[in-house]
Amino acid sequence: MKITFLGTNGWYDTGTGNTSCVLVETDACYIIFDAGSGFRKARDLVLPDKPVFLFISHLHLDHLIGLHTLPLFRFTQGIDIYAGPRENILLRGFLKRPFTSPPLLLKTKLRFHALDGNTRFPFEFEMRRLRHSVPCYGYRIGYQGRSVAYCTDTGECRNLARLARGADLLITECSMSPGDKSPKLFHLTPEAAARAARSSGAKRLALFHFDPQKYPGLGSRKRAEDVARKIFPNTVAANDGTEIV
Numbered sequence: 001m002k003i004t005f006l007g008t009n010g011w012y013d014t015g016t017g018n019t020s021c022v023l024v025e026t027d028a029c030y031i032i033f034d035a036g037s038g039f040r041k042a043r044d045l046v047l048p049d050k051p052v053f054l055f056i057s058h059l060h061l062d063h064l065i066g067l068h069t070l071p072l073f074r075f076t077q078g079i080d081i082y083a084g085p086r087e088n089i090l091l092r093g094f095l096k097r098p099f100t101s102p103p104l105l106l107k108t109k110l111r112f113h114a115l116d117g118n119t120r121f122p123f124e125f126e127m128r129r130l131r132h133s134v135p136c137y138g139y140r141i142g143y144q145g146r147s148v149a150y151c152t153d154t155g156e157c158r159n160l161a162r163l164a165r166g167a168d169l170l171i172t173e174c175s176m177s178p179g180d181k182s183p184k185l186f187h188l189t190p191e192a193a194a195r196a197a198r199s200s201g202a203k204r205l206a207l208f209h210f211d212p213q214k215y216p217g218l219g220s221r222k223r224a225e226d227v228a229r230k231i232f233p234n235t236v237a238a239n240d241g242t243e244i245v
């Protein structure tokens, strides 16, 4: 499994990063988590040799806005797009005029699917609701003995720990600043992310979805990484372009 971070900002784009998108490549398929503005970069990284599964966590625009660039894509295999049952309906309502190009006009065929927890994939798959201001799902995939949990956007919650249990890699958000004690239940500080990794027995932690107001540059991300490492040493603060093999 090769993981490439295509967008690591939360909320909005800055010179430091695009918004949420993570590409996972296996020898059988491509798996993409979220379609923030970083999604545009997948156009040059995905070859026509394998199917593409796109999982949408929730409908905040920093996780969707990259779909507006689909007219640039020429994926002959198409894209299978998965979201929660209600989110699937709403997503289809968004991907049309006057918001953006309708799927019928695209060179890449889109196939929409509502996730119900029983959907079968050529990899192990698990989904659970996270703690966020709108319905939001975290995902866990497993392939050839390796597992990745993708959990954003979320506050501390039991399902975050469940999805991350023993995972080779936990990818989770770091919207809040180190030491932030405000009762923001829907996002994580680096300390809270590190605690989740430690308590769930995950082997590695990648922080992303940095709020650009709180993390204006790479230096502030590095400080979050240092804070998290005091609790969970095997932590990396991901940037756009970070690869984990």
Ligand SMILES: [Zn+2]
Binding pocket: 010, 011, 020, 060, 062, 063, 153, 209
């Ligand atoms: Zn977000």
Ligand SMILES: [Zn+2]
Binding pocket: 058, 060, 132, 153
């Ligand atoms: Zn959100």
